[in-house]
Amino acid sequence: MKKKLMSVILSTAMMVTMLTGCGNAAPASQTPAPAEEVKQEPAAEEAATPSDETAAKKDKIVIGWTDANLSNESNAICANAAIEYAKQFDNVELIVNDGEGTADKQIAQCESFVAQGVDAVIISPYDFDACVTAAQICVDAGIPVFVAKGLIADMNVVETYVGSNDFNAGTMEMQYIADLLGGKGNIVVVEGPTGVTGAVLRNDGIHSVLENYPDINVLYSQPADWYRDKAMGLMENWIQLGADIDAVVSHNDEMALGVYDALEAAGITDVPVIGIDGIEAAVISVGEGKMKASILQDSKTIGEKAIDVAIALANGETVEKEYDIPYQLILQENYEDFLPKK
Known part of the structure; x- marks a missing residue:
């Protein structure tokens, strides 16, 4: 594996906060934890490994990720998986912003990504309708944008969808x-x-x-x-x-x-x-x-796949219109298959 030179930046338009009220058993009124404490879902026995050519075309690729709400455990798992996976590339910088459950913040974050001149944008949308505006901001600036882990009202605006239906x-x-x-x-x-x-x-x-x-x-x-x-x-x-x-x-x-x-x-x-x-x-x-x-909802796989797709788009490659990560039914007879591997 190449030496890791990439820096992963966790930020919001102001500051990413990790609330513990949604995503664990604690009540929402608890003191927020800093973004660095977002915990990764325990890795499967075989971790995903990118090919050497995946990010090879551009000297440096900057990806912006605006998340619906990182206080949600499933969202945090997804974003953290993307962060860890992106570290495997020596020319990729991933900027993760927390929308904190508001469409206005996600719109503002996309405006910030445009100002920063990122190479691709991933939107994990909070609002079905309003996040169309967030995506359109990127499109108007000529930046490839797609949605992950959630759809938006007008999917024609974005390049693709990575996630479950x-x-x-x-x-x-x-x-x-x-x-x-x-x-x-x-x-x-x-x-x-x-x-x-x-x-x-x-x-x-x-x-x-x-x-x-x-x-x-x-x-x-x-x-x-x-x-x-x-x-x-x-x-x-x-x-x-x-x-x-x-x-x-x-x-x-x-x-x-x-x-x-x-x-x-x-x-x-x-x-x-x-x-x-x-x-x-x-x-x-x-x-x-x-x-x-x-x-x-396989949030870990969604996060990793989203990085692959963002890199492809940043390199000017054609991507599929949808990358479906199927849902799976968990019952008492098979629950052990879905527990984190120790």
């Missing part, structure tokens, strides 16, 4: 629950933030399946904004209303874990709960027979 995640989890209930029963849906890319598409996927099951009733469907503590409070309220709930469908694992916390505290252990992302805490919960299932 959130619509498919919604269909997978809802179909699993529909089969488990035998096609009838009462469910509640715990949503991500209103208008956010992943939440919009996952909800669309859920409802596309529900159209085939008229005997499945959605009693409540409300956002908990990806946060475990908010989802716990939401579920506590629903329990107090005395609703007969047969299953819980959550847009992500953090919220699913919060839902299970509320159910367990109320002495309810027979209501199946499913989430999306395959974070370690959820995988362990599935293995212990608590959460019923999770849908893995």
Whole structure:
């Protein structure tokens, strides 16, 4: 491997902060940790290795990455994987900015990338609609730009997409629950933030399946904004209303874990709960027979592939219109396959 001469810069338009409220079990009110404490997902036994020719065409390649919200564990895993993978190239500089859950910051960060004259931009979008503007800023400046880990409303603006299809995640989890209930029963849906890319598409996927099951009733469907503590409070309220709930469908694992916390505290252990992302805490919960299932979003692979694609675009190469990283269903019988390798 070539000697590592690359510097990886973590910054926002001001400063990257790593909040611990979303992405672990701690409440959102905890003191933020500095960006350097973003932890890498434990590596698989065989780490991805770039070819020697991947970044060879240009003397130096500068890549800008604007992330939706690095306080989200799945996003942090993805960005950290990109950082570690990029270090393997001796002529690549990766600048990672934290959008901190606001489209305005991601737009401003793209404007900053243009001012810095980067060679390619990766957007992990927070807002489905507003991030089209962020991408257009790069296009207008002649900088190749694409999205990773989430789609935007107008995909014609960007070069490609690297990631999983959130619509498919919604269909997978809802179909699993529909089969488990035998096609009838009462469910509640715990949503991500209103208008956010992943939440919009996952909800669309859920409802596309529900159209085939008229005997499945959605009693409540409300956002908990990806946060475990908010989802716990939401579920506590629903329990107090005395609703007969047969299953819980959550847009992500953090919220699913919060839902299970509320159910367990109320002495309810027979209501199946499913989430999306395959974070370690959820995988362990599935293995212990608590959460019923999770849908893995392979954030590590997405991050690594995004760097390969950015380098190709910076070198003027043609890329595919989509690089799909499939979701995978995690159940108690296979959960060990999804635990970090020690």
